[in-house]
Amino acid sequence: MKKTMKLFTVLSFFILIITACSTKEKEEEALDMEQVKIEIQALEDAYAAGEKAKDAAAVANYYSENAVSYSRNKEPIKGKAAIQESIAMSIASDTTGTYNVYKIVDLFAEGDTAIEVGSWTEFDTDGNELQNGNYMSYFEKxxxxxxxxRDMSTTTTPVKSDM
Structure with a gap:
């Protein structure tokens, strides 16, 4: 009886492991990465359109209520309302008419989360490239x-020195 119980326990353990592994494989297979890419790029395009239209609320729709944004040359901004306020102040002080384009470079997704590594390019009103950089965004569905x-961005444009 003890041998049968041990065998049953070992077999049950292996069945549990195999079932858990095959379930994870099915979940990963079910995720359509092309669809995720389309959804994330649509968010980036809407962000850029909101910036161009000088609509801080439209830009802030990109973020969750508890988001944290790590922007260039600023302290982290916590919460959607604070992020929207920061965007509104930037928009209000902008007189250049420049606009940005955001593109996915790499995308990693699993379950209800995705991490995007992207590039951004700033253009003047004539379409000339002014500067560019990279960003990383963490999404939850x-x-x-x-x-x-969470998001963070950098610039590849060298800092101008007074030396």
């Missing part, structure tokens, strides 16, 4: 759509 929970 909430209520059926992705929202940015």
């Amino acid at each position: 909430r209520d059926g759509k992705y929202v940015c929970v």
Whole structure:
């Protein structure tokens, strides 16, 4: 009886492991990376359109309520309302008419999360490139759509020195 119980326990353990592994494989297979890419790029395009239209609320729709944004040359901005306020101040002080384009470079997704590595390019009103850089955004799918929970950006443009 003890041998049968041990055998049953070992077999049960292996069945549990195999089932857990095959479930994870099915979840990963079910994720359509092309669709995720389309959804994330649509968020980036809407962000850029909001900036161009000088609509801080439209830009802030990119973010979750508890998002944290790590922007260039600023302290981290915590919460969607604070991020929107920061965007509104930037928009209000902008008189250049420049606009940005955001593009996915790499995308990693699993379950309800995605991490995007992207590039941004700033253009003047004539379409000439002014500067560019990179960003990273972490998304969670909430209520059926992705929202940015954390983002960070850098510039590849060298800092001008007074030396």
